Amino acid sequence: MIEAPEIDLIYPLTDGNIAVNNLESARRHSWSRFWRDPLRPGIAECIVEQEQLTAPFVGDMGALDRLDSLVQCLDRVEAESPRTTLIRAQIASMGHRFAEAKRYLDEIGAWGELSEDANRLSLSIDHACGIDLEAALEARRWMAAKSRRLEDLVPLAALHADLREFDEADRIYQCALREYQGTSPFAVAWVCFQLGVLWGELIPEAQSSRAEYWYQKAIEYLPCYVKARVHLAEIYLRHGRVKEAEALLLAAIPSGDPEVHWRLADVLAQRGRFADAEAQMQIARSGFEALLEKHVLAFADHGAEFYSGSGNDDRRAFELASINLVNRPTLRAFEQAYEAAVAAGESERAAKIVAAAEHRWGATNAFRFSQLARTYGDKPASERSTA
Amino acid sequence: MSDHVDGPRQIGDPPSDCTDLFAFTSPENPAHTVVAANVFPSAGVTAMFSNAIKHSIVIRRMTVAGVGNAAKFTPGDKEYRFSCQFSVLEHGTDSKPVQRGTLTCPDGQVLHFVVNDENGASTPDGTFRVFAGLRSDPFFLAWIVRDLKKFPNLLQHDNVLAIVIEFDTQRVLNPSEGSLFGAIAETSPLSGTASPIGHEPPRFDWVGRPEQTNMRLNNPALEGTDDVRDLWNQQTPFAMAEEIKPLFRKRLKDSLTNWDMRDGKADWSPDALDAAVNVYLDDFMLFDVSKPMSDTSYFEIEKSTLRGKPYATGGGRTVDANVVDMMITWMVNDDKEFMQGGATSATKPGMKTFPYEASPNTELQTVADSVDLAASPDQVWALIGQFGGMWHPLIASVKLTGKGVGQLRTIETIDGKQIIERLEAEDNSQRLYRYTNVSGLGVVDYTGTFDLKPKGSGSSVEWRVQFLADNQATLIVRTIVATLMKTGFEALTKRFGALK
Numbered sequence: 001m002i003e004a005p006e007i008d009l010i011y012p013l014t015d016g017n018i019a020v021n022n023l024e025s026a027r028r029h030s031w032s033r034f035w036r037d038p039l040r041p042g043i044a045e046c047i048v049e050q051e052q053l054t055a056p057f058v059g060d061m062g063a064l065d066r067l068d069s070l071v072q073c074l075d076r077v078e079a080e081s082p083r084t085t086l087i088r089a090q091i092a093s094m095g096h097r098f099a100e101a102k103r104y105l106d107e108i109g110a111w112g113e114l115s116e117d118a119n120r121l122s123l124s125i126d127h128a129c130g131i132d133l134e135a136a137l138e139a140r141r142w143m144a145a146k147s148r149r150l151e152d153l154v155p156l157a158a159l160h161a162d163l164r165e166f167d168e169a170d171r172i173y174q175c176a177l178r179e180y181q182g183t184s185p186f187a188v189a190w191v192c193f194q195l196g197v198l199w200g201e202l203i204p205e206a207q208s209s210r211a212e213y214w215y216q217k218a219i220e221y222l223p224c225y226v227k228a229r230v231h232l233a234e235i236y237l238r239h240g241r242v243k244e245a246e247a248l249l250l251a252a253i254p255s256g257d258p259e260v261h262w263r264l265a266d267v268l269a270q271r272g273r274f275a276d277a278e279a280q281m282q283i284a285r286s287g288f289e290a291l292l293e294k295h296v297l298a299f300a301d302h303g304a305e306f307y308s309g310s311g312n313d314d315r316r317a318f319e320l321a322s323i324n325l326v327n328r329p330t331l332r333a334f335e336q337a338y339e340a341a342v343a344a345g346e347s348e349r350a351a352k353i354v355a356a357a358e359h360r361w362g363a364t365n366a367f368r369f370s371q372l373a374r375t376y377g378d379k380p381a382s383e384r385s386t387a
Numbered sequence: 388m389s390d391h392v393d394g395p396r397q398i399g400d401p402p403s404d405c406t407d408l409f410a411f412t413s414p415e416n417p418a419h420t421v422v423a424a425n426v427f428p429s430a431g432v433t434a435m436f437s438n439a440i441k442h443s444i445v446i447r448r449m450t451v452a453g454v455g456n457a458a459k460f461t462p463g464d465k466e467y468r469f470s471c472q473f474s475v476l477e478h479g480t481d482s483k484p485v486q487r488g489t490l491t492c493p494d495g496q497v498l499h500f501v502v503n504d505e506n507g508a509s510t511p512d513g514t515f516r517v518f519a520g521l522r523s524d525p526f527f528l529a530w531i532v533r534d535l536k537k538f539p540n541l542l543q544h545d546n547v548l549a550i551v552i553e554f555d556t557q558r559v560l561n562p563s564e565g566s567l568f569g570a571i572a573e574t575s576p577l578s579g580t581a582s583p584i585g586h587e588p589p590r591f592d593w594v595g596r597p598e599q600t601n602m603r604l605n606n607p608a609l610e611g612t613d614d615v616r617d618l619w620n621q622q623t624p625f626a627m628a629e630e631i632k633p634l635f636r637k638r639l640k641d642s643l644t645n646w647d648m649r650d651g652k653a654d655w656s657p658d659a660l661d662a663a664v665n666v667y668l669d670d671f672m673l674f675d676v677s678k679p680m681s682d683t684s685y686f687e688i689e690k691s692t693l694r695g696k697p698y699a700t701g702g703g704r705t706v707d708a709n710v711v712d713m714m715i716t717w718m719v720n721d722d723k724e725f726m727q728g729g730a731t732s733a734t735k736p737g738m739k740t741f742p743y744e745a746s747p748n749t750e751l752q753t754v755a756d757s758v759d760l761a762a763s764p765d766q767v768w769a770l771i772g773q774f775g776g777m778w779h780p781l782i783a784s785v786k787l788t789g790k791g792v793g794q795l796r797t798i799e800t801i802d803g804k805q806i807i808e809r810l811e812a813e814d815n816s817q818r819l820y821r822y823t824n825v826s827g828l829g830v831v832d833y834t835g836t837f838d839l840k841p842k843g844s845g846s847s848v849e850w851r852v853q854f855l856a857d858n859q860a861t862l863i864v865r866t867i868v869a870t871l872m873k874t875g876f877e878a879l880t881k882r883f884g885a886l887k
Contacts, residue, residue, distance in 0.1 A: 010576075011439065011576040011577075012439040012576065012577055013439055014400055014402065014437040014438060014439045014440070015437075015438045015439070015475045015476070017475065017476050017484075018402075018435050018436075018437060018438060018475065018476055018486075019400070019437075021433055021434075021435055021476065021484065022401065022402065022427070022430070022431065022433075022434050022435060024431070024433075025430070025431020025432055025433040025434050026401065026429060026430060026431045026434065027431070028431055028432075028750060029429055029430070029431040029432065029545075029546070029750065030429065031753075032544075032750055032751045032753065032853070033429070033544065033545075035751075035753050035755070035851060035853055036544070036751065036834060036853055040541070041531070041541065046429075076838055076840050076849070077817075077819075077838075182400055182403075182591075183400045183402075183403055183437055183439045183440060183576070183591070184400035
């Protein structure tokens with residue numbers, strides 16, 4: 001049964017295949033313009049925006065490498081400017097190098113007042129790292145109330161979701177859809193995906209049919225949306241809909257995203273094609289390791305998830321989850337690191353992680369919904385003091 | 388930039404972004420009028436139209452309702468509307484996607500066409516003809532507007548999606564009832580969608596005269612003002628609500644006052660400025676089909692009317708009109724001295740034959756390589772930083788003509804070829820120079836850049852080349868350029884050693 005409401009968009013959206021075709025072609029053109037004149041007004045910012053769309057929606061992981069080359073070039077031609085520093089900060093943040101991004105924002109602050117873009121980025125980093133979420137929530141509320149634009153409503157909803165205020169998050173996501181006045185399918189597919197994650201993964205007791213509906217919508221708007229395909233395939237797999245899962249994933253193979261190969265390996269294993277499954281798993285493993293080698297912070301949580309699952313290497317999972325936890329000590333990062341520690345037989349470190357989570361998050365509502373709260377509450381008082 | 392990227396909503400889906408509108412007498416047939424609307428700034432080479440957007444060019448008959456400081460152009464009620472819609476992508480025979488479109492003409496005739504088909508489609512009676520597809524952007528802006536500093540064309544090598552419609556002037560517009568017309572182009576949602584209660588579906592964008600939004604309403608030199616471009620774009624052309632006009636009138640007045648003072652002198656009297664504001668507030672492209680339209684006739688109808696004189700030309704806007712410099716000159720010094728920006732034409736001139744807008748620019752090819760050397764930047768730059776330097780093993784001799792930027796080097800290669808290159812920019816403090824190829828490589832738009840930076844205890848040289856192959860395979864040119872780089876870098880590494 002689908003419990004989600006129908007989407008009531010104001011306008012029809014541009015077909016997803018046209019939108020992706022145009023994004024790819026405009027992105028290539030922007031790079032050409034950039035290499036011709038890296039200081040051409042607005043061109044570097046345009047590329048950052050286009051690559052930020054390409055990475056999640058097209059599943060093109062090369063976006064991070066390309067953006068690194070953009071920064072290297074700007075460093076050569078205009079190293080000392082607030083503009084280059086903001087771009088550095090945006091790209092560092094995209095690669096989850098949050099401390100580095102914050103340093104750049106501090107540098108910009110030393111030049112003068114932070115621009116609106118820099119302020120937004122600073123808020124995003126605080127959110128991603130779980131820093132002062134109440135203050136971030138206030139700021140996000142203010143921005144969303146002022147603009148009513150989707151790009152302000154979605155981060156507000158995501159923040160509520162991270163605070164485990166799921167109904168409020170759902171309400172704001174749907175408000176974002178109703179308020180959207182554009183024709184680009186990217187923004188709408190993004191909200192649908194977030195709603196899928198909300199109901200399929202973030203809430204303690206997943207509502208698969210609701211999540212499935214939103215992932216399907218995301219793919220309907222943007223057929224190439226690799227992450228939505230992967231997440232929907234997971235749901236199908238859990239419910240034994242192996243053929244449907246396979247069809248979803250096969251179409252996403254050209255993206256090169258290792259998660260596609262990982263889930264395809266799971267599909268093939270369920271179908272009893274173990275040799276093919278192992279081949280896909282090898283591709284997934286080498287794909288993850290290649291990404292981790294270049295952008296460890298960006299992919300540490302995904303890598304940990306892979307190795308905790310069919311990647312089947314609990315020690316590597318724990319190592320990556322620990323890296324992610326140091327980088328961004330969110331409640332979710334604590335939960336992931338704790339599970340990885342337990343699976344790796346690191347009970348002492350698991351206990352320390354729980355205690356540290358309680359120390360950082362214990363006073364929040366979100367912590368009360370977390371499995372870590374139950375784990376912490378079950379421990380004898382002597383073990384609780386290890387924080 | 389004309390109407391390019393003129394609001395946050397257009398940035399989300401660039402095919403909804405109207406960039407320019409043109410209206411001119413057909414160069415092929417003086418009995419025909421051409422109207423053209425462009426969308427999608429900086430479109431890539433495979434760009435396609437949105438299937439969720441209606442593209443319209445709307446024409447209304449106009450009357451001169453006042454002259455001098457009371458100058459006013461009043462639109463008639465009858466509308467000549469051309470509307471285009473586009474399909475989703477189909478698989479073409481050569482695996483390239485194909486898009487189809489339909490044009491609904493003012494008399495209800497419907498034309499079906501294929502996007503990028505240069506022949507377009509015509510009605511059987513020859514009254515209407517349409518083309519839609521990728522073209523070289525005919526607009527050029529060669530100023531940094533905020534500081535009014537000359538700059539190379541900011542849209543060089545850019546493409547747009549164009550809709551070009553040619554029609555029989557007599558049959559469609561019946562000029563005997565009045566030959567002055569106003570046109571706008573707009574992008575709007577497809578009908579039948581859920582619109583906000585009490586409102587018609589607003590348009591995404593519209594354009595009348597160039598630069599109404601980006602240079603006048605959102606004059607970058609006006610500090611601390613709100614961006615009203617989205618609000619403007621949602622107004623109804625030819626019929627803007629009276630209650631919203633004061634807001635835009637004030638913004639236009641502030642903006643034109645600022646423009647007038649850009650040269651430090653007030654050339655406009657307050658009354659004349661108010662009159663110009665009123666004319667700009669009624670934003671449409673004026674053209675008179677009974678008078679000649681040329682590359683210089685843009686805005687002449689408005690200017691003459693404001694000066695209390697009968698207009699002499701058909702106004703309009705041709706593909707090659709230098710509208711920005713004409714407009715800046717008028718706003719800054721009331722046409723006392725022409726203000727020429729940093730470019731005199733767009734990337735490509737318009738064509739004299741249908742579809743009039745020039746063929747699209749091909750994507751430039753890029754070849755780049757770098758080498759890290761175990762020598763200080765000064766040592767390496769002393770060798771390679773000279774435009775006439777003899778360090779490359781494939782070069783037999785170099786002869787320099789002239790000095791500084793603009794000088795030419797004539798290179799004889801060891802296999803007897805002659806290559807001529809021009810120095811375009813040099814910055815010895817940054818250890819960088821840029822050059823273009825004049826002849827000898829079978830290329831056009833060839834730009835090379837040498838850039839040397841300190842790296843660790845040594846230095847890093849980057850050599851980047853962009854080009855379009857001319858009458859030879861791109862792969863051959865790429866191979867030649869890559870070989871030049873590789874051989875050059877090997878020689879440098881041999882001389883200075885590789886940085887460990």
